[in-house]
Amino acid sequence: WEEALFRAVPIAGIFILTKGKKSRNLWIILVLILQTLIFGAGHANYAQQPSYARVIEMVIPFVIMGIIYIYYGILPAVIAHYAVDVFWISLPLWVASTSGIWIDRALVVLFLFAPVFIVLLFRFKNKKWTEVPEKERNSGWLVPKKPIIDEAPEIEIQVKKLKVEKWMLPLGIIGLIIWLLFTPFKTDSPILELSRKDAVEVAKSELTKKYDLEIDEWTVLSSVADKIDIRDIFAWQVGGEEIYNQLFSNFLAPPHWEIRLVKTKGKVEDKTEEFIVRVLDTGKIMGVFHKIPETWSGKNLEQNEAQIIADSTLLSFYSLNRESLKEISVSPTKQENRTDWEFIYADTTRFPLSQGQGRYLIEISGNELINTFSFVHIPEEWTRNYKDEDSKKSIIKTIGNILIVGTIIFGLLIGIFRWTRKKFNLKVFSIVTLLFGMFYILDLWINWNSLLSGYNTQVPMGNFITTMLIGISISGIFFSLFNGVFIAATPGWLPVTAKSGKWDILQAAGLGILVAGTLSAAQSIMPEMEPSWLSFSYLNGIVPWLGIAFSKTMNIIFYPAFAAILFLGIHHFTKSWTTQKWSGIIFALLAGLALMGMSFEDYSTWLISGSILAAFVLLVYFFFIRFHFEWIPISFGILPIISMIKEMIIVKNTTVILGGILMILISLSILYWWYKLLLKYSAQKR
Numbered sequence: 056w057e058e059a060l061f062r063a064v065p066i067a068g069i070f071i072l073t074k075g076k077k078s079r080n081l082w083i084i085l086v087l088i089l090q091t092l093i094f095g096a097g098h099a100n101y102a103q104q105p106s107y108a109r110v111i112e113m114v115i116p117f118v119i120m121g122i123i124y125i126y127y128g129i130l131p132a133v134i135a136h137y138a139v140d141v142f143w144i145s146l147p148l149w150v151a152s153t154s155g156i157w158i159d160r161a162l163v164v165l166f167l168f169a170p171v172f173i174v175l176l177f178r179f180k181n182k183k184w185t186e187v188p189e190k191e192r193n194s195g196w197l198v199p200k201k202p203i204i205d206e207a208p209e210i211e212i213q214v215k216k217l218k219v220e221k222w223m224l225p226l227g228i229i230g231l232i233i234w235l236l237f238t239p240f241k242t243d244s245p246i247l248e249l250s251r252k253d254a255v256e257v258a259k260s261e262l263t264k265k266y267d268l269e270i271d272e273w274t275v276l277s278s279v280a281d282k283i284d285i286r287d288i289f290a291w292q293v294g295g296e297e298i299y300n301q302l303f304s305n306f307l308a309p310p311h312w313e314i315r316l317v318k319t320k321g322k323v324e325d326k327t328e329e330f331i332v333r334v335l336d337t338g339k340i341m342g343v344f345h346k347i348p349e350t351w352s353g354k355n356l357e358q359n360e361a362q363i364i365a366d367s368t369l370l371s372f373y374s375l376n377r378e379s380l381k382e383i384s385v386s387p388t389k390q391e392n393r394t395d396w397e398f399i400y401a402d403t404t405r406f407p408l409s410q411g412q413g414r415y416l417i418e419i420s421g422n423e424l425i426n427t428f429s430f431v432h433i434p435e436e437w438t439r440n441y442k443d444e445d446s447k448k449s450i451i452k453t454i455g456n457i458l459i460v461g462t463i464i465f466g467l468l469i470g471i472f473r474w475t476r477k478k479f480n481l482k483v484f485s486i487v488t489l490l491f492g493m494f495y496i497l498d499l500w501i502n503w504n505s506l507l508s509g510y511n512t513q514v515p516m517g518n519f520i521t522t523m524l525i526g527i528s529i530s531g532i533f534f535s536l537f538n539g540v541f542i543a544a545t546p547g548w549l550p551v552t553a554k555s556g557k558w559d560i561l562q563a564a565g566l567g568i569l570v571a572g573t574l575s576a577a578q579s580i581m582p583e584m585e586p587s588w589l590s591f592s593y594l595n596g597i598v599p600w601l602g603i604a605f606s607k608t609m610n611i612i613f614y615p616a617f618a619a620i621l622f623l624g625i626h627h628f629t630k631s632w633t634t635q636k637w638s639g640i641i642f643a644l645l646a647g648l649a650l651m652g653m654s655f656e657d658y659s660t661w662l663i664s665g666s667i668l669a670a671f672v673l674l675v676y677f678f679f680i681r682f683h684f685e686w687i688p689i690s691f692g693i694l695p696i697i698s699m700i701k702e703m704i705i706v707k708n709t710t711v712i713l714g715g716i717l718m719i720l721i722s723l724s725i726l727y728w729w730y731k732l733l734l735k736y737s738a739q740k741r
Contacts, residue, residue: 058132061094061117062124071475083125091117093529134170141167219678220562227565233572234697237579240704243296243586244281245303247310248708249336251277251504251595258314258332261340266330273316273330274516278508280333281310281591285441286431288585294408299586305373305405306413306431310591311335315508319516324348326512333428345425353393353421358385361396365417368427369400373415379404383414393421401432410434448655455652458645459617466620467537470544480543483732488539490725491612494605495531501602504595538612542729546736549619549684550626555734563686563730566679567693573671574650574694577664582656589702593714603714604721607699611692611722615729618691621646621672622680631681643672685737688729696722 069086073079124132145163303309312334318326327348333341380400388395396419406413418426596602628638647669703715
């Protein structure tokens with residue numbers, strides 16, 4: 056399957072797509088190199104120095120494999136790949152001395168030469184050597200001629216138009232009311248507004264004061280910690296919303312900045328040292344972690360000496376005396392040249408939950424306090440039960456995601472198929488691919504700080520950036536091509552028959568608002584089993600409001616893409632709802648259950664909300680979409696815009712409002728252009 060996926064599909068695909076083009080050889084060379092890089096990256100699954108070594112070492116052999124495929128077909132490439140795998144995987148057998156190992160070795164040799172035995176078998180059967188005819192080689196392949204068949208003219212099914220468009224604006228108003236009623240305009244965490252510049256200055260000031268650091272010798276990395284973890288879920292489920300919010304003042308970490316100071320040059324051991332400063336929205340320091348290499352020298356304190364530092368930390372950081380706490384553990388760790396200590400205490404008086412504990416951790420290296428933080432300790436039984444339940448839920452969530460992503464990928468494949476059949480607008484493809492490629496590059500530049508924040512000091516910075524850029528570039532290429540292929544394939548693919556009316560755009564927008572309201576209502580049925588946080592990662596951008604605009608805009612095609620494939624499936628199998636209506640019901644039910652399955656919590660609410668959504672899908676198709684496929688870009692592309700408006704209402708700061716306005720303007724321009732493109736093609740066809 057690897058040869059089929061990495062060699063046959065891309066190389067054969069480019070041969071077909073570039074047939075008759077002057078630039079064919081250039082495209083073949085580019086794809087030959089690209090498939091090698093992707094294959095190498097897919098097999099770089101173990102640590103190497105430099106990190107891109109595995110990719111580089113595979114370039115020459117697998118370019119050769121690609122050339123073998125081009126000239127001789129997939130079978131020789133499969134056999135060569137098979138032989139290489141057998142050789143490397145069986146190496147341990149040839150150095151082992153276990154009794155009876157010769158049997159395994161003999162089997163390896165037998166299987167390794169299995170292709171040779173097949174050739175010899177046919178040689179014996181034919182009693183002579185034969186060569187593969189030229190017409191059986193890749194170079195001899197010709198496009199099969201289409202058989203001439205006397206086809207009866209296709210009979211177009213006439214469906215009486217229901218003329219219910221006039222109700223779309225009132226329904227849109229109803230949808231807006233439903234959206235306002237069922238949408239929770241809140242976030243379950245404090246809002247982070249502190250800028251990156253201010254957070255970095257706070258961190259530098261703290262480190263300079265505490266450690267007398269020469270800041271210029273360090274590289275400053277930053278990230279926003281705005282993801283919930285199992286502690287948040289535990290506190291939410293056990294204590295409820297009110298107590299959960301109380302815990303932010305002492306035992307739970309709200310969204311905050313993590314400012315890292317690392318070294319990118321020098322010995323690997325010295326680069327292990329780093330500082331992490333956690334800064335709250337108020338500018339208050341939540342904690343400082345000083346990571347020290349294990350081999351560095353330090354004092355070997357006795358417990359009573361380390362205890363003095365721990366007591367002082369409890370008093371200065373938390374205004375607590377050790378006597379008011381319950382000691383959980385005191386653990387020494389003997390390093391090569393020092394002794395490290397870890398103290399953990401439980402607060403039995405100020406912790407409001409009926410289960411678990413509020414705890415304080417203090418870490419001392421030698422005679423230096425290197426870390427302290429408070430946290431919610433979760434009982435092991437609760438953790439086991441949660442993970443067991445979560446693993447069961449993940450099955451439904453995974454199936455839902457697979458159905459949705461699979462639907463979109465299926466649409467992409469149809470788009471490529473239409474390209475090969477020349478039912479494709481290359482000009483539109485070029486424009487859209489370049490546009491979204493530009494968005495991707497701008498988003499990459501704006502969020503460069505966030506990308507660098509994952510730097511591992513054990514790897515040279517240059518290698519880290521190179522590997523990261525390779526992965527990002529590949530993702531960006533596929534992302535841009537997806538948007539280009541899908542939009543360029545829709546003219547003539549979506550069955551647009553209506554002419555543009557005076558109120559069409561507003562009616563399409565009204566349908567989108569109705570969809571948003573229905574989704575909010577269906578979502579409200581699902582139980583709230585965990586808190587909901589907004590993402591504040593845009594604050595780490597070079598230009599935060601631009602980061603919001605471009606990152607949100609890049610998602611607008613996915614919603615119309617899924618809706619287009621869904622409604623096309625219903626339309627195709629039911630012949631515009633004139634036959635086989637059961638197939639349309641199945642499509643709608645699968646879509647509803649898949650969409651609600653992404654936030655699955657229990658079977659009853661999932662089935663109810665999924666069924667409601669499925670019924671809504673059928674109603675939307677029956678009354679509107681089957682007559683107005685050109686509405687899809689606006690009606691479903693408007694969903695990310697509505698989500699952006701929700702965030703603007705919740706956060707209410709200049710950065711989000713500016714970014715949101717720009718996102719809305721860019722998105723509406725793209726969606727309107729796509730809508731007009733569908734109408735233009737339909738008019739030309741008529």
